[in-house]
Amino acid sequence: MTEYMLTEGAEYCVRYGEDSQMKAVFMGMSAFGSDTAFVFKPEGGNLIFIPMSGIVSMELLSQAKSEKRYSDPGVNYG
DSSP: OOOOEETTTTTTEEEETEEEEEEEEEEEEEEEETEEEEEEEESSSSOOOGGGGEEEEEEEEESSSSOOOOOOOOOOOO
């Protein structure tokens, strides 16, 4: 089985919500209410938290030099 991972510092084209999209750098993951959110930073912008359930697709635009990677977040409730 192939395992795909997100890497901090990598740039993605993120499609989310109904028809929104942006190019941004992946900064990490965060708790977001009872969900988990991916945290992105668009060029010259503020941090944006997008719940994982709201992401439609992510296209890798450039690799990161960081070694910190994320795979299954293993979210626990309770």
